Amino acid sequence: MSGGPYVIGVAVLVCSAGLVSAAAYLMGPAVEAWRRAHRAAPAPAASPDVVALIANGQAERLDFYHCPGEQRRRPHAVSVDGSRTCWHCGHHSSGDQT
Ligand SMILES: [Zn+2]
Numbered sequence: 137m138s139g140g141p142y143v144i145g146v147a148v149l150v151c152s153a154g155l156v157s158a159a160a161y162l163m164g165p166a167v168e169a170w171r172r173a174h175r176a177a178p179a180p181a182a183s184p185d186v187v188a189l190i191a192n193g194q195a196e197r198l199d200f201y202h203c204p205g206e207q208r209r210r211p212h213a214v215s216v217d218g219s220r221t222c223w224h225c226g227h228h229s230s231g232d233q234t
Pocket of ligand 1: 203204
C-alpha cells in the first residue's frame with residue numbers, strides 16, 4: 137500500500153489545475169485590455185454614398201467638416217469637385233467650390 141501512482145496522479149492533477157488558473161490569471165487582464173481597446177475604437181461604418189464615391193474613384197480625400205445633417209464635425213469624403221459627403225449619414229454638401 138504505497139499509494140505511489142495515486143499520489144502522482146493527484147499531484148499532476150493539482151499541477152495542471154494550478155497551471156490553468158495561473159494562465160487564466162495572467163491572460164485575463166491582457167484579454168480584457170485587448171477587448172476594451174477594440175471596443176473603445178470601433179471602425180465607423182461608412183455610409184453607402186461614401187462607399188460608392190470611393191468605389192467610383194470620385195473621392196479625392198477624407199477630411200473633417202461640419203455636417204449640416206448632424207450639426208457636428210464628421211469625417212467627409214471630399215470629391216474632386218470639392219463637394220463633400222458625410223461619412224456617417226451620407227449628407228451631401230456642395231463644399232467651397234474654389
Ligand atoms: Zn453627417
